[in-house]
Amino acid sequence: MDYRVIKEGDLFFLTDVHGDVTGNDEAGHGLYTQDTRFLSRMEMLIDGEKPTLLASEGTKGYFASIRSMKVSKDEGAIEMLRERYIQGGILHERVSLTNFFPGEVRFDFAAAFDADFQDMFIVRKYRTGDVGEIVDRDIGPSGMSIRYRGKDEIERETQVAWDCAEAAQAGPDGCFHFAVSLAPKETKRICFTVTPVIAGKVPEARSFEDGLALLEQSYDSWRAETTGVASDVPAFDEIYRRGVTDVRMLMTDIGYGDVPVAGLPWFAVPFGRDSLITSLFMLPLNAGKVRGTLRTLAATQGEKTDPWRDERPGKIMHEIRFGELVQTGQSPFGPYYGTVDATPLFLVVLGEYVRWTGDAALAEELKPNVLRALAWIDENAGGTEGGFLSYRQEAEKGFPNQGWKDSSNSIVHETGEYASSPIALSEVQGYAYQAKKTLAPIFRLLGDVELADRLEQEAAALQARFEEAYWMEDERFYAIALDEDARQVRSVSSNPGHLLMSGLPERSRAESVARRLVSEDMFNGYGVRTMSTQATGYYPMSYHNGSVWPHDNGMILLGLGKLGLKQEAGRVITGLLDASSHFEYRRLPELFCGYGSSESDGPVPYPTTCSPQAWAAATSFAFVQAMLGIDPNVPERKIALNPFLPEGFGELTVSRLPVGQGHLTVKLVRTPGQDDYGKVRIEVVDNTTGCELQIQE
DSSP: OOSEEEEETTEEEEEOTTSOBOOOTTTTOEEEETTEEEESEEEEEETTBOOEEEEEEOTTSSEEEEEEEEEETTTEEEEEEEEEEEETTEEEEEEEEEEOSSSOEEEEEEEEEEOOOOBHHHHTTSOOOOOOEEEEEEEETTEEEEEEEOTTSOEEEEEEEEEOSSOOEEOTTSEEEEEEEEOTTOEEEEEEEEEEEETTBOOOOOOHHHHHHHHHHHHHHHHHHSOEEEESOHHHHHHHHHHHHHHHHTEEESSSSEEEEEETTTEEEEBSHHHHHHHHHHHHHHGGGGHHHHHHHHHTOOOSOBGGGTBOTTOOOSBOOOSHHHHTTSSSOSSBOOOSSHHHHHHHHHHHHHHHHOOHHHHHHTHHHHHHHHHHHHHHTTSSTTSOOOBOOOSTTSOSOOSSOOSTTSSBOTTSOBOOSSBEEHHHHHHHHHHHHHHHHHHHHTTOHHHHHHHHHHHHHHHHHHHHHHEETTTTEEOSEEOTTSOEEOOOBSGGGGGGGTTOSOHHHHHHHHHHHTSTTTBOSSSBBSBOTTSTTOOTTSSSSSOBOHHHHHHHHHHHHHHTOHHHHHHHHHHHHHHHTTSGGGOOOSOBOOOOTTTSSSOOBOTTOOSSBHHHHTHHHHHHHHHHTOEEEGGGTEEEEOOOOOTTOSEEEEEEEEETTEEEEEEEEEOTTOSSTTOEEEEEEEEOSSOEEEEOO
């Protein structure tokens, strides 16, 4: 990556690899919270020069270190080590200056700061707007503050302070100069803090050491509460541990419990679809962590008809923002509801959460939200001929396409013509089917037999309609969508791969879809492409029409695992593991280009991908679910297992897998000399779930 980013809570810091924020508006670097940039410049200089970069590390995700030096021929160097993290709403940066000259040195160390308080949409050039102004700058020898009054009448302030024995000489441009004198091998440290203040609320300050200790403890607790893995494939163990750390970093609480934000740097807010798919992947990590997502989305559920925000009663939001443009009504993202899939996915995740935990009380708590969501689904299933859940853009500044492939060219006929709305996506019908099938027994358990019966009847009717309307017999595959005239959009794409987890497709057709997904035109050696190379709209460098998205593959894996399609699942897992070796820290990015493995030495990066991205980070959790072939049903006290190991795996131990009120620890060992793909012996090390294990050999 050509940037460094750290995050904790609602605060994240984006810099260049040198650790600086130089005011380059094209890059958008800065310190952000509540969709506002609270730091637009932060540079460290020695004798007026930027030191030479030696190393820039962000392995942990929540902690970064940048090592650089100012050298004088071969005589020696001044080393500068910058270490930073965020804790308690405050950015901490410790600068260590070390003398590696043979004699004493004196030099000027300078730190420059500024803040512009721009709304993130303005920084990214997505919007313009009427905004406030900076009203005060207070600069002193031990710190500075910059205050801003927005058009929303909210006062925002950036406070910069440092801990240093020497007083700084403050320049009028926000550049502070420290006269440093160092004996040979002597080190001096300066600890800086940058504190965003909104409406006068100042976070509690801590020392660098104390704040870092608290942050590390929180990560230790997270790891202790989540499922552990150990295999004989180091690449898998590394990508899994990376996912555990990154998902923790991406958690945020806006008042209803922790929820994974979509990704960094530009999507550090709760989303409907992204947060829900990440949470679906998190169920085998720790299903209890999913409650915050469900409560957050229930609390922001649509209440009225508002075309400005694509809002309808019962609809689950697409995205929520908190910046000045939203607060003043200049942007519809407070929240924006332009998504067709978040509402059925909300119901899917709730149903799967109860199956993993047995916590039917949450379903009872959220029943009013469930009923409103179901009403919205049923109301909008009249948008196309035949009664399928569809979308059309209403908000002037909203999205023309409102599935997960939301770029304007993503739904394209084989003629090259873009589909006209209302559009009914195939995978969305699968989500609606799965939601109703999964929730029916839960509400029967809660005593609402009438609702349960209705949901089951509606699911069966949807299944029959879907098979007739979407199946393309000549392709042995499902159409990506139906358009406004109920015509099939006949592009072969990855979307129908999501149907496999829903249970909607007839078995032989599901197997046909699975085989096509890993065939040469759809599988590029590293993952399933978003579109077939044979499709009219295929373009390997596109965002949605030929690229590879790890989370898309993860959704496919959930279905392959449920159906016991082990060869196909193994190929997807092996491909993504291979891809991960080509990315920094084995961190799967948001997406990469669709070129095949024969066309390049590794996956071709997509130029503007976000990383870390929550649903990409969580994809490794879907690997575990698929390899175990696990399908828990805690309300019925059963856990089905149909395990396998992909090629290259000899064994896998999954520890402390939370199910129900207990945990499951199992070990898979490849059985030699068997014809069946990935045949394993399963050892149950520990089972405190209270559920019967039903193991398919």
